[in-house]
Amino acid sequence: MQQIRQAIRQMIHATDDELDALLRGCSLRSYQRRELLSEAQQTPGEIFFINQGILRVIAADPSGTEHTVHFAMEHQFIADYSSFILRQPSVYALQALEPLEAVVMPRSAIEWGYAHLREGEKLGRLIAEYYFIYLDSRIKNLYARSPRERYDAIAAVFPNIHNRAPQHMIASYLGITPVHLSRLKKAGAGKF
């Protein structure tokens, strides 16, 4: 639980006692490759902090096609945060792409933090803000960049992604088909 303490302390000031109490309400879990951390259609009851490993966030459209909407790696908080906040059935599923270890933060612990950590609400604000900034950058890229440019830029956001996720998931993340990504790679003087 050392990594999450450090991550929290990068955002707020908190005593050891405060962190102990917060983390007492959390647990550590391991997941196998391809295992789901959380499924679509169920109301999410927790937020995850990834200690080790990589996962993808999957959205299924009405026709059943799956889209890889996000990746998340070590030292990131991740969840279907919208559904968590709204207490609605989730749209996203979270799937480990490697053996993965995560801190599971149940809603009870998070609410305890808001209420009892001196800077609990601030922590919540900062997490929401950082996550917001990430989504905003996604939208900027989707609007203002071509698939080719997005491909060239992806490794800056997710280091080593090309060795940690299969290409068809990367293609989906970029908003194109695997076939098309293969073409792009062939055509461009790809950097990778």
Add this chain to the structure above:
Amino acid sequence: MQQIRQAIRQMIHATDDELDALLRGCSLRSYQRRELLSEAQQTPGEIFFINQGILRVIAADPSGTEHTVHFAMEHQFIADYSSFILRQPSVYALQALEPLEAVVMPRSAIEWGYAHLREGEKLGRLIAEYYFIYLDSRIKNLYARSPRERYDAIAAVFPNIHNRAPQHMIASYLGITPVHLSRLKKAGAGKF
């Protein structure tokens, strides 16, 4: 300043005195049609709350093409929030599409609120969360819905948008060209 008081009170509990003090640091401003509330490249120093009117958020890509990335209407908070948080030059410009009135909340007032409102941090968290939820729904739509479907759904998010924004801005928002939107309208048994 009645509307913003109400909006804040939908999120947190605050006394009249608290709101008075917060709003003392804010100001009311009117903008003409097409006037910019804030420009790209400048570090944003404020957040806006729209009393009346509609605006769009514009992102310019490297080639200079402008994209309408968001709309915002009455009773919404709006800003280039990422740039505001990061204190970086903005990527977005905000442009009034109608004569518009907004409460201008400078950074000083916001920080005062975080520090002195009893539930200031919580307010910040909730604003970030709601804004986050909106962006998340944008991303879901961009991935899992066709342009046609996005067109059919837009009026649910922005009521009466078809009478308040020209079609080429709506097309840009949907991620397609005006010509293509015109085609879609002709083809589909459009609802509008």
Add this chain to the structure above:
DNA sequence: AGAAACCCTAAACATTTGTTATCGTTCTGC
């Protein structure tokens, strides 16, 4: 080790979407 599943590439073809240009209409500013 062997079978099965997975993954990437490739080619041919189909579809969607973009580009450019034109035209008539409607706003807008003077």
Add this chain to the structure above:
DNA sequence: GCAGAACGATAACAAATGTTTAGGGTTTCT
């Protein structure tokens, strides 16, 4: 009220991207 700009529709053509199918190489599982 007029002149110019903005706006939306349309057509012809071009480019980007998707679909389907096939093959061969890996990885995975037992």
